[in-house]
Amino acid sequence: MPIPPVPSPPALLSPARTLRWSAHDLVVLGVFSAAAKLSTLVVALAGGGINPVTLLLKNLIFTTMLVVMLYKVRTPGTLVLFVLVNMLVSLLLLGGSVTLLPSMLGGALLGEAAAFAAGGLSRPWGPVLAVGVYDLSSKILSLGMSWLTLRESPGMLVPVAIIVALGYAGSFMGLFSGVRAVRELRHAGIVRS
Amino acid sequence: MQASSEASLSSSAPFPGQGLDVRSRMTVSVLASMVTIALAAPEAQLVLYGMSLIYALTMRNLRMLLIAYAALLLMAGLAFACVRGLHALVPALPTVDFGSMLVPFLRLAVMINVVLPLAFSSRVQNLLNALRSLRLPFCVYLPATVMIRFIPTFAQDIRQVCDTMKLRGFRLSPRNCLLHPVLVFRFLFIPLLFRSLRSSEELGIAAEFKGMRADTACMRARPYRASRWTRSDTLFVLAALAAAGAAALCQITLSDIPPGRGGMGGMH
Known part of the structure; x- marks a missing residue:
């Protein structure tokens, strides 16, 4: 008979939830958003923004963090919420552009839809699929937004596309490092589900 | 760092747009x-x-x-x-x-x-008052608040990690980012990941024990200085x-x- 997974202490403490996410889940989301934002910022500042290795590395770190976070909080809609919170705080505090929001949000919705179509985030590969689709679709949608901004000189889209492609390569590698990190964390008992 | 940043912010002279x-x-x-x-x-x-x-x-x-x-x-x-x-x-x-x-x-x-x-x-x-005044749902308000509050703490953690890297003879520089990306990933990312996991566990349990939920935390709390649309x-x-x-x-x-x-x- 298979042993059922041990629920986390907060889940035991609050059996009757009035929300889809518990306060514990929301705190995990906030902490990981801050960590992902700052670690990518530090790598970008330390390595120089246009350094291709830095571009790879910061996307790799962001995606790895996102995969670990989604394995911790496997409620549907978590990816959309993560993106929403990230963009809101970026706009208010870090000078993020409003124009990035539609592409990021669109990518997150597509990622959630892909995970839902594959059986939900609770499936073993659900979070990886959601993040993979999110990365790919948000990058493509960002390119569309770049075209809107640079449509008077379409030639300028070539370096933008190269930078986005490099970023996506980093994100793609981040999927594997994320899975590996989750495997290690599960082995250590930190990620339980 | 938080104290210093708050001090630097408060020391700056007010400007016309600040009252908005x-x-x-x-x-x-x-x-x-x-x-x-x-x-x-x-x-x-x-x-x-x-x-x-x-x-x-x-x-x-x-x-x-x-x-x-x-x-x-x-x-x-x-x-x-x-x-x-x-x-x-x-x-x-x-x-x-x-x-x-x-x-x-x-x-x-x-x-x-x-x-x-x-x-x-x-x-x-x-910003926290503004987030509250935007009447955002609790599921957006709480992570955003945690994120804003934790950015200075994580900045301090990153500084400590960088100091530790220096002690081990490894500097976080463009050259090292280019030549040793795997080492940068291991030295910078792994401690931050564990720190994030530990913080989120501790804070999450504390939030649950304090009974933070949509029907309690956001509704009863009153901001110290409410922002108003003038x-x-x-x-x-x-x-x-x-x-x-x-x-x-x-x-x-x-x-x-x-x-x-x-x-x-x-x-x-």
Whole structure:
């Protein structure tokens, strides 16, 4: 008979939830958003923004963090919420552009839809699929937004596309490092589900 | 770090835009970003740029504005050189000239002008009050609050991790990022990941024990200093709308781009 997974202490403490996410889940989301934002910022500042290795590395770190976070909080809609919170705080505090929001949000919705179509985030590969689709679709949608901004000189889209492609390569590698990190964390008992 | 940043913020002199509510500044940012993308005529972009520059100058942080412009110029210059180089190698690829770069450059400059005052004029406490006043759902409010509150703590953690790396004879430099990316990943990312996991566990359990839920935490809590939408906020938004209208009028009257094609089909 298979042993059922041990629920986390907060889940035991609050059996009757009035929300889809518990306060514990929301705190995990906030902490990981801050960590992902700052670690990518530090790598970008330390390595120089246009350094291709830095571009790879910061996307790799962001995606790895996102995969670990989604394995911790496997409620549907978590990816959309993560993106929403990230963009809101970026706009208010870090000078993020409003124009990035539609592409990021669109990518997150597509990622959630892909995970839902594959059986939900609770499936073993659900979070990886959601993040993979999110990365790919948000990058493509960002390119569309770049075209809107640079449509008077379409030639300028070539370096933008190269930078986005490099970023996506980093994100793609981040999927594997994320899975590996989750495997290690599960082995250590930190990620339980 | 938090204390120092708070001190530095409080020591700065107040500027005209500081009394504005965050909601009005967010509205103007969204409006300016939408209008600058929709319009395509250089005259219209110049109007938007002039108005947004006046707004950005109220920030009274000329150094930050110049740094942002220098970064924008650097990126534009590199992209220009890259496109020219690629065109020299592969003539089939499209090229660019300075004239065609004016509108995209102005567009990005407008976005910088409206976003910088929003980002660099809000104190952390004001931001938290603003988040509350935006009547966001609890599921957005709590993570955003945790994120804003934890950014200084994580910045301190990253500094400690960097110091530890220095002790081990490894500096976080562009050269090391380029030559040893795996080491950078291991030395920087792994401690931060564990720190994040530990913090989230501790804070999450504390939040659960404090009974933080949508029907308790957000409703009962009252901000120390509630942010209010005043008449100056209304005037500010109206002025932004007038500037957007003037830019659209410029596009219709002064430019040869037809009004119907002024937006998405404005490639010329």
